Amino acid sequence: MTLLSKRLQAVYQMVDANTRVADIGSDHAYLPVELIEEKVANYAIAGEVAKGPMSRSKEDVDKFGLSDKIDVRLGDGLAVIKADDLIDTVVIAGMGGILIQNILTNATAEQLSHVKTLVLQPNIGEPLVRRWLVENGFKIVDEDIVEEDRHVYEIIKAEKVTEPITLTDAELLMGPVLMQKKTPTFVAKWEHKLNGYHKAVANMGYAKKIDQAKIDVMNQNIQYIEGIL
DSSP, rough: OOOOOHHHHHHHHHSSSEEEEESSSOOOOOOOOHHHHHTTTEEEEEEEEEEHHHHHHHHHHHHHHTTTTTTEEEEGGGGOOOOOGOOOOEEEEEEEEEHHHHHHHHTTTTTTTTTOOOOOOEESOHHHHHHHHTTEEEEEEEEEEEETTTTTEEEEEEEEOOSSOOOHHHHHHOOOOHHHHOOOOHEEEEEHHHHHHHHHHHHTTSSSSSOHHHHHHHHHHEEEEEEEE
């Protein structure tokens, strides 16, 4: 996997075999190229919201001779998907949680009509993404956490289900699968966060105007983290 960063390798590992994939915000189409080259995906769309990135992605797809298997399209979010594309897996990686949430919320029924699997990698705001999944009938089936260039990334894989899904506040915060795996990277992230919360609560106690609601949220998060670690 020469093209993929450690973060994108973790995303790649989440994509099932024999899928039709849309990679939203594709960044040189590195992921679709790797998925097609390694025969994981049968077909892919590389979606870009701006003409510059779209041109760069198209150049890379052409360079690898994969323009018959990868469509590079210009569009906002899932607007690059049409129902007859039969896309069953959507990847959205390298964006903030709010943006990922907005992209999914703005998707039409037609764009999501064949989608069974979402692979999401928010840079921040992971609880927002998990909440959207729960509220829209997607069950988190796998998660991973990797560190690259001093930043920790979480990858969330979810599948469409018919039964109601619920997650506890602790699971929304820390990830239901990650809490079970409890990898060294996960533990290190939450030990660092725990330390930050303790310092913040102590400092806020000295403020002229005490924001009790914010302190309560932080204390609750401290309880969740300490309960898992």
